[in-house]
Amino acid sequence: MSAAGLPSVPDQFKVYDSNTIDPKYSRYFTYGWLGSLALALLFSSSFLVLIRSFRSGRFFCGWFIDEDLSPRRKLPSLDQTLHQALLKAEDGDSSRSYKTAKRRGSNKRVLSANQAIVNDGLASAGRLVPTTLGGGGPEVVYRMISRIVYLGIVLLCVLKDAQLSSNPNRFGFLTLAQLTPLFLLSTKNNPLAFILSTGYEKINWAHRWLGRTVWLTATCHGAMWAYKHGRQYTLSNQKTRWGLAVYSFLCLSALTSIKPIRSKCYTLFWxxxxxxxxxxxxxxxxxTPFAQPWIYPPIALYAFDLCARLVKLRxxxxxLIPLEGMTLIHIPHATHGWLPGQHVYLRIFTSNWSALEPAHPFTILSPPRHPSQTDSSAVERGDGLILLAGCSGNWTRSIHSLARTGQSSCTKAVTSEDSEKTDTPGVAVSVMLDGPYGSFGAHGLSEEKAEVVICIAGGSGVSFLIALAEEARAEWAAIGSRARSGVKVIELIWVVRTLAMYTSLEALLSPLLSxxxxxxxxxxxxxxxxxxxxAPTVRPYTTLHFIKPDLGATLRTLMDEHAPVSGVSVRACGPSGLVRQVERSVGELGRAVRTEVGGISFEAESFNV
Ligand SMILES: Cc1cc2nc3c(=O)[nH]c(=O)nc-3n(C[C@H](O)[C@H](O)[C@H](O)COP(=O)(O)OP(=O)(O)OC[C@H]3O[C@@H](n4cnc5c(N)ncnc54)[C@H](O)[C@@H]3O)c2cc1C
Structure with a gap:
C-alpha cells in the first residue's frame, strides 16, 4: 500500500524510469572522476611544484610572449657573427665532411677504432658503447592505473541498477557525462594541466583515450536501441534521425583520429x-533535452581556450634561414615571456589559405630575455625568438624550400638541387605565433634536485638541448646571488642523420659547451x-659517434661514470620513436643502478601527437 492508501505496483511490473534514474548515474560518474582526480592530486607533488615555482617567480613567466613594438626600418638580423657562422656552415660544411677539415686544437683526439671522435677540452678518453632495447617506464604504470580507475567508474555507473536490455539510455547519459573530462584534457590553455604543473600535451594521451570510451558508450547506446527495435527501427522518428547525426559526427572524429591518419594526414584529422x-x-x-546541462562545461572550457589563445596571438x-635538413626561424621582435623548453604554434603566411591551415608547434630554442634586457640594443643584436624546424612532412619541407629558394611549394621535397640555388641569407616572412605552451613541468633547472641531467634529442629536438644548455648557462652565471640549482653536470646527446646537419648548428651549440x-x-x-x-674537426667538449646510439648502454655508461650522485634526471625530446626508446631504456635500468645514482626521473617531449 502506498501512503495515499493506493495499492503499490510490484517491483517486477514497474517500468524503468530512465529519465529519473539515469541522470543520477551521470552525476555519480562526475563525482567519481572528480573525486579520483582530487585524490590523485592530493598524493602527487604537483601542488608543491606549484608553490615552489610561485616562490621562485617562475610561475609568473611563460604565459605571454612580449614584443618589441617600437617602429623600426628593417628586420634586425641574427647576431652578425652567428649569422655568418650558420651560413658558412650551410654553404660549405655539407661537403666539408672529412677531407677539408682542418685540425684546430691540440686537445683533439681521434678514436677511429670505435668510430668516435672526441674533443673533451682536456684530451680525456671518449665515451661510447653498444646496446639493446625493451622494457617500460613508470609513466606506463601511471597511465595504466588511470585507465583502469576510469574504466571502473564508467562500468560501475553503466551497470548499477540499470535495465539496459529494456532501456539502453544509460549509455547515452554516460556519453554526455564524459564530455567534460574529454574537453578538460584537450584544450591548450588547460586548467588541469596548470594544476598538475605540466604541459597540455603531456596529458593529451588521456584525451585520446577518453575519446575512444565516449565513442564506445555512444555506439552501445545506438546499437542496443537498434537491436531492441529490430525491424521497427525507423528513420521517420525525429529523435532517431538526430541521434544518427550526432553519432556520425562522433564516428568522423573517432575515425580520423586514429594514429595512421593523425601522423600521415594531420590536416585531415584537424x-x-x-x-x-x-x-x-x-x-x-x-x-535529447537531457544534453543541456552536460554541454555547458565543455563549451565553457573550449570558449575559455579560444579566448586565451586570442590573447596569446602575436x-x-x-x-627563415635554411640549414642542412632544417630551417631556422628567427622572430627578432619577440623579446621575452617564455620559459626554456616551451613551444609555440606557428603559422607562416605564404598564401591566402595559410590562416586556415593548422598551426604547427615548435620548441623555442632561444633563451628568454629578462625584461631589463629588452632594450633596443638587445633586439638589434638579433636576440628574439628562435625556432628550428626539421623537414618531416609537406609543410616543414615547403618552408625549407621557401627559405632556400624564396618560393613556397607545398609538395616539393628538398633535393640537392635546392641547396645549390641558395645564396640568400634568409627570407623575410610574416608569421603568427600562438603560445607559449608546455614546458618540462613548472620547475626549471633552478628547481631541479638531480645533480646530473641527461638530455637526449633526435633531429630537430636539438632545440631543447640548446634551450637547456642556455638555461644552465644563465643559472650557473647567477651562482652566489640566487643559486638554487643542484645540477652539476649536463650530458647532451643528439641523434642526428648526417655530419652536415651537426656542422650547420655547431655555431649555436659549441659556445654553450663546457x-x-x-x-x-x-x-x-x-x-x-x-x-x-x-677526421672532421670537433669543437671542445664534443664527441662524434658514427653509429646509431645504443641508448640503454649509453645511459648505463653515463650512470656508471657519474655515480655516486644524488639523483639523475633523464629528458628526451624529438620524434616519438626515439622518446619511447629512451623511456624504455630508463625503465630497464635496474634497482642497483637507481640506488647508486640516488634515483632517476624521466620527462619527455614527443614531436608526434
Ligand atoms: C610540443 C611539440 C613541439 C615540437 N617542436 C618541434 C621542433 O622544435 N622542431 C621540429 O622540427 N618539430 C617540432 N615538432 C613537430 C612538428 O610540429 C611537426 O613535425 C610539424 O608540425 C610537421 O608538419 P609537416 O606538415 O611538415 O609534417 P606532417 O608529415 O604533416 O606531420 C609529421 C608529424 O608531425 C605531427 N604534426 C603535423 N602537423 C602538426 C600540427 N599542426 N600540430 C601538431 N603535430 C603535427 C604529426 O603527428 C605527424 O606525425 C613539435 C611537435 C610538438 C607536439
Whole structure:
C-alpha cells in the first residue's frame, strides 16, 4: 500500500524510469572522476611544484610572449657573427665532411677504432658503447592505473541498477557525462594541466583515450536501441534521425583520429576534428533535452581556450634561414615571456589559405630575455625568438624550400638541387605565433634536485638541448646571488642523420659547451672517416659517434661514470620513436643502478601527437 492508501505496483511490473534514474548515474560518474582526480592530486607533488615555482617567480613567466613594438626600418638580423657562422656552415660544411677539415686544437683526439671522435677540452678518453632495447617506464604504470580507475567508474555507473536490455539510455547519459573530462584534457590553455604543473600535451594521451570510451558508450547506446527495435527501427522518428547525426559526427572524429591518419594526414584529422566538434554540439540538443546541462562545461572550457589563445596571438615579421635538413626561424621582435623548453604554434603566411591551415608547434630554442634586457640594443643584436624546424612532412619541407629558394611549394621535397640555388641569407616572412605552451613541468633547472641531467634529442629536438644548455648557462652565471640549482653536470646527446646537419648548428651549440655541459653527437647516416680521410674537426667538449646510439648502454655508461650522485634526471625530446626508446631504456635500468645514482626521473617531449 502506498501512503495515499493506493495499492503499490510490484517491483517486477514497474517500468524503468530512465529519465529519473539515469541522470543520477551521470552525476555519480562526475563525482567519481572528480573525486579520483582530487585524490590523485592530493598524493602527487604537483601542488608543491606549484608553490615552489610561485616562490621562485617562475610561475609568473611563460604565459605571454612580449614584443618589441617600437617602429623600426628593417628586420634586425641574427647576431652578425652567428649569422655568418650558420651560413658558412650551410654553404660549405655539407661537403666539408672529412677531407677539408682542418685540425684546430691540440686537445683533439681521434678514436677511429670505435668510430668516435672526441674533443673533451682536456684530451680525456671518449665515451661510447653498444646496446639493446625493451622494457617500460613508470609513466606506463601511471597511465595504466588511470585507465583502469576510469574504466571502473564508467562500468560501475553503466551497470548499477540499470535495465539496459529494456532501456539502453544509460549509455547515452554516460556519453554526455564524459564530455567534460574529454574537453578538460584537450584544450591548450588547460586548467588541469596548470594544476598538475605540466604541459597540455603531456596529458593529451588521456584525451585520446577518453575519446575512444565516449565513442564506445555512444555506439552501445545506438546499437542496443537498434537491436531492441529490430525491424521497427525507423528513420521517420525525429529523435532517431538526430541521434544518427550526432553519432556520425562522433564516428568522423573517432575515425580520423586514429594514429595512421593523425601522423600521415594531420590536416585531415584537424579539419575533421573541428567539423565534428561543431556538428556534435549543434545536433546533440535536438537529439535529447537531457544534453543541456552536460554541454555547458565543455563549451565553457573550449570558449575559455579560444579566448586565451586570442590573447596569446602575436603577428610578427620573421626571417627563415635554411640549414642542412632544417630551417631556422628567427622572430627578432619577440623579446621575452617564455620559459626554456616551451613551444609555440606557428603559422607562416605564404598564401591566402595559410590562416586556415593548422598551426604547427615548435620548441623555442632561444633563451628568454629578462625584461631589463629588452632594450633596443638587445633586439638589434638579433636576440628574439628562435625556432628550428626539421623537414618531416609537406609543410616543414615547403618552408625549407621557401627559405632556400624564396618560393613556397607545398609538395616539393628538398633535393640537392635546392641547396645549390641558395645564396640568400634568409627570407623575410610574416608569421603568427600562438603560445607559449608546455614546458618540462613548472620547475626549471633552478628547481631541479638531480645533480646530473641527461638530455637526449633526435633531429630537430636539438632545440631543447640548446634551450637547456642556455638555461644552465644563465643559472650557473647567477651562482652566489640566487643559486638554487643542484645540477652539476649536463650530458647532451643528439641523434642526428648526417655530419652536415651537426656542422650547420655547431655555431649555436659549441659556445654553450663546457666541462659541465658535454655533447655527444650520434650520426646515424654518415659513414665514419676511412684511414685515408682526415677526421672532421670537433669543437671542445664534443664527441662524434658514427653509429646509431645504443641508448640503454649509453645511459648505463653515463650512470656508471657519474655515480655516486644524488639523483639523475633523464629528458628526451624529438620524434616519438626515439622518446619511447629512451623511456624504455630508463625503465630497464635496474634497482642497483637507481640506488647508486640516488634515483632517476624521466620527462619527455614527443614531436608526434
Ligand atoms: C610540443 C611539440 C613541439 C615540437 N617542436 C618541434 C621542433 O622544435 N622542431 C621540429 O622540427 N618539430 C617540432 N615538432 C613537430 C612538428 O610540429 C611537426 O613535425 C610539424 O608540425 C610537421 O608538419 P609537416 O606538415 O611538415 O609534417 P606532417 O608529415 O604533416 O606531420 C609529421 C608529424 O608531425 C605531427 N604534426 C603535423 N602537423 C602538426 C600540427 N599542426 N600540430 C601538431 N603535430 C603535427 C604529426 O603527428 C605527424 O606525425 C613539435 C611537435 C610538438 C607536439
Amino acid at each position: 579539419i575533421a576534428h573541428m567539423m565534428s566538434i561543431i556538428g556534435f554540439f549543434a545536433t546533440i540538443a535536438y537529439h 603577428f610578427k615579421d620573421a626571417e 666541462s659541465r655541459v658535454r655533447l655527444s653527437v650520434y650520426l646515424t647516416q654518415s659513414p665514419p672517416p676511412t684511414a685515408n680521410e682526415d
